[in-house]
Amino acid sequence: MTTRREELARAATDYVLEHGLVGLSLRPLAARLGTSDRMLLYHFASKDDLVAAVLRVANDRSVAEVRALPAAPGVRAAVLALWAAVTSPRLSACQRMYVEAAALGLFGREPYASVVREANRDWVAAVAELLVASGTTRERAPRAVALLDAAMTGFQLDLPLDAGDPLLEQAVLDLADAVAAIAGAQGSA
Amino acid sequence: MTTRREELARAATDYVLEHGLVGLSLRPLAARLGTSDRMLLYHFASKDDLVAAVLRVANDRSVAEVRALPAAPGVRAAVLALWAAVTSPRLSACQRMYVEAAALGLFGREPYASVVREANRDWVAAVAELLVASGTTRERAPRAVALLDAAMTGFQLDLPLDAGDPLLEQAVLDLADAVAAIAGAQGSA
DNA sequence: CCGCCATTGTAGCGAGTGCTACAGTTGTAG
DNA sequence: CTACAACTGTAGCACTCGCTACAATGGCGG
Numbered sequence: 001m002t003t004r005r006e007e008l009a010r011a012a013t014d015y016v017l018e019h020g021l022v023g024l025s026l027r028p029l030a031a032r033l034g035t036s037d038r039m040l041l042y043h044f045a046s047k048d049d050l051v052a053a054v055l056r057v058a059n060d061r062s063v064a065e066v067r068a069l070p071a072a073p074g075v076r077a078a079v080l081a082l083w084a085a086v087t088s089p090r091l092s093a094c095q096r097m098y099v100e101a102a103a104l105g106l107f108g109r110e111p112y113a114s115v116v117r118e119a120n121r122d123w124v125a126a127v128a129e130l131l132v133a134s135g136t137t138r139e140r141a142p143r144a145v146a147l148l149d150a151a152m153t154g155f156q157l158d159l160p161l162d163a164g165d166p167l168l169e170q171a172v173l174d175l176a177d178a179v180a181a182i183a184g185a186q187g188s189a
Numbered sequence: 190m191t192t193r194r195e196e197l198a199r200a201a202t203d204y205v206l207e208h209g210l211v212g213l214s215l216r217p218l219a220a221r222l223g224t225s226d227r228m229l230l231y232h233f234a235s236k237d238d239l240v241a242a243v244l245r246v247a248n249d250r251s252v253a254e255v256r257a258l259p260a261a262p263g264v265r266a267a268v269l270a271l272w273a274a275v276t277s278p279r280l281s282a283c284q285r286m287y288v289e290a291a292a293l294g295l296f297g298r299e300p301y302a303s304v305v306r307e308a309n310r311d312w313v314a315a316v317a318e319l320l321v322a323s324g325t326t327r328e329r330a331p332r333a334v335a336l337l338d339a340a341m342t343g344f345q346l347d348l349p350l351d352a353g354d355p356l357l358e359q360a361v362l363d364l365a366d367a368v369a370a371i372a373g374a375q376g377s378a
Numbered sequence: 379c380c381g382c383c384a385t386t387g388t389a390g391c392g393a394g395t396g397c398t399a400c401a402g403t404t405g406t407a408g
Numbered sequence: 409c410t411a412c413a414a415c416t417g418t419a420g421c422a423c424t425c426g427c428t429a430c431a432a433t434g435g436c437g438g
Contacts, residue, residue, distance in 0.1 A: 038387070041426080096295050100292045216394085
């Protein structure tokens, strides 16, 4: 059985995924959910509390989707599969929200900074496991994920700028090669 | 001679670099600049107009700094020099603001979306010239910049999460290798 | 039936927002 | 001196914000 709070958190997440975190206001959100700001603040201690809950719901979805990805035949294929998942309609909205939250946390503003920190931890762990399952050694995975995660986040941030740009698709291929090189190389460090 | 508007734009930029775009409000900003919200709206048509001006000033600084970088002995060195520049005290604040603006533009909100679009164009061009001056062919430069720019943006976004992390430094080295590989390879595409 | 507790509606507070109307006050050109 | 334009201060409008005080309503255990 799901509590009313969880139900509201999920519905609110859908709303935020669509409208963004930045202008988020309790009254329009409540209207969309068929309730009132009064009730949101009854179930959540404050707006920040609600936002934190929403961020966690969205990140849980992202992480779950990555964990559900099957092991790929090689690192390169894993990267491409991850990119495909991350740009799918469902996850792209979550990623966009993550990027927005991370940007809001850039100046240490709470609750964004803390929640983003823990979300990133979970996300990195999930991606690392995908790489390991796809042939990367446990030892090498962290390095590979570091570049992979940063590049993908960067792609997401510029997505509205150059969606469909063939240069972007090429860059993803290049990224896959680079990550494969890191995962396979015997280089320094 | 600089107009009052330009002077205000520069001062406002310093303020925004320190406090961020998100909670930006005319009255506190004006107080810091020794003027009033009334005057800001006299010199700038609207808050959005002011914000656009600020974004342009900050981006001009970033681009100028990149253009001032000397040609490096090889692509790898160029990437490392760029990263050093971008994480220097002066530029890191500009980069942080760019990331914030890009995030605000994720949902198409103006004036962020448009200004970020043109800022990105200038930035990419400047970085491409640095790579070319450092040995990349003009033909290969766009591909190299695509990955380079995305990865660096991603690093910036996670900087508060793991500043000083040795994994980050390693990732920058890996990125340099990857970009060098793209710039030098005769691969497909 | 009573009392309790989770839940909800109404109304509003205090603060802050971008922006504007209006009345000056300069400095300068004719 | 005058007229005009550039600039600046005061006050306030209309609105939204997160949040709260207060008073119900409903169902369930005793």
